[in-house]
Amino acid sequence: MARITPRKGLLNITPYKAGDAKIDGFDRVIKLASNESPLGPSPKAVEAIKNRTDSGLQLYPDPTCRELRQAIGEIHGLKPEQIICSAGSEELLHLLAKGYATDGDEVIYCQYGFIAYPITIYAAGATPVMVQEDNFTANVGAILAAVTPKTKIVNLANPNNPTGTYLAKSEVARLRQGLRDDILLVLDAAYAEYVAQDDYDAGFDLVDNGMENTIVTRTFSKIYGLAGLRVGWAYGPKSVLDILHRIRGTFNVGTLSQAAAIAAVRDVDHVAKAKAHNSKWMPIMSQTLENLGMTVTASQGNFILVHFAGGPDQATAADQYLRSKGIIVRPVGNYDLAGALRITLGTDCENEALCAAMSSFFS
Numbered sequence: 001m002a003r004i005t006p007r008k009g010l011l012n013i014t015p016y017k018a019g020d021a022k023i024d025g026f027d028r029v030i031k032l033a034s035n036e037s038p039l040g041p042s043p044k045a046v047e048a049i050k051n052r053t054d055s056g057l058q059l060y061p062d063p064t065c066r067e068l069r070q071a072i073g074e075i076h077g078l079k080p081e082q083i084i085c086s087a088g089s090e091e092l093l094h095l096l097a098k099g100y101a102t103d104g105d106e107v108i109y110c111q112y113g114f115i116a117y118p119i120t121i122y123a124a125g126a127t128p129v130m131v132q133e134d135n136f137t138a139n140v141g142a143i144l145a146a147v148t149p150k151t152k153i154v155n156l157a158n159p160n161n162p163t164g165t166y167l168a169k170s171e172v173a174r175l176r177q178g179l180r181d182d183i184l185l186v187l188d189a190a191y192a193e194y195v196a197q198d199d200y201d202a203g204f205d206l207v208d209n210g211m212e213n214t215i216v217t218r219t220f221s222k223i224y225g226l227a228g229l230r231v232g233w234a235y236g237p238k239s240v241l242d243i244l245h246r247i248r249g250t251f252n253v254g255t256l257s258q259a260a261a262i263a264a265v266r267d268v269d270h271v272a273k274a275k276a277h278n279s280k281w282m283p284i285m286s287q288t289l290e291n292l293g294m295t296v297t298a299s300q301g302n303f304i305l306v307h308f309a310g311g312p313d314q315a316t317a318a319d320q321y322l323r324s325k326g327i328i329v330r331p332v333g334n335y336d337l338a339g340a341l342r343i344t345l346g347t348d349c350e351n352e353a354l355c356a357a358m359s360s361f362f363s
């Protein structure tokens, strides 16, 4: 009997497993599993949504996100015509893979790189090529060595999730310089706003270098606290944006999402507050957990990768123990990091609860 069959490669995809949001028996949990903002969105973004719900929801949203691109352009000093908006930046990662790689093409990503990359690559029908990292950090030399005549795209999360490590501006420039001009470099800067290193740069300059082969993706899901609204954007060459526009969903960013994102991007004080909160807790959390015997990978994001001396068994036991206290963190066995947990920095109270629970786990 003839059967319908999915496209080649799709069954290689391990479906994405989101961080849990509930624990049986708990009315409320402390969720430190998905790198969401503990401060939530700007009150101005919430206000903007309320103002929009009164009328107009029967109408399709602006398919070009004109006002939102204008606002992003103003705040970041970018040309609105080189900005594209999307339903979360993950949509852009899919569109880029689909737009520039197909059967037989290779797409490079890093060993502990964001788990969405292999999914987008298989979904496009292309072949993922995973490159070894060095001390949980992307290795430019190794990436360049992995390039073949079939390479079409290199994906780099900078800073990366789940490791929190980053590459300096000079390293990213060296990567771009070492890649052939006909290889698209996708710089995923979902955590750019959190970075406090002078030598970091999200990569807008590389987009402007004239070769039309670099794009930078950004998101409203992390520091802006709007993960529930699904808004991402990218700054890229017009020629690449033209391809993305051809294949994206026409009305991919909803009316309320656009309204909230416009207010959120303009509220630079709220972003600064969220960054300050993160910068305050990053050393405290890292030090507290290291004092308990864990190894913490230095992170530029709003989360830390915590390695257990006792390996996968201990990491699993710690995860279970935290759950018994109503705290959800992220196991990262799907990244081949079963001996570690990824912990998102939360509110003051949540961070204190996490540290207290870890302390009692080890006592």
Ligand SMILES: *Cc1c(COP(=O)(O)O)cnc(C)c1O
Pocket (backbone or CB within 6 Å): 035, 087, 088, 089, 090, 091, 114, 157, 160, 161, 188, 190, 218, 219, 220, 221, 222, 227, 230, 231, 232
């Ligand atoms: C969270 C995250 C994203 C953003 O996803 P959205 O679809 O914008 O919510 C992109 N890249 C990385 C590395 C992330 O961690």
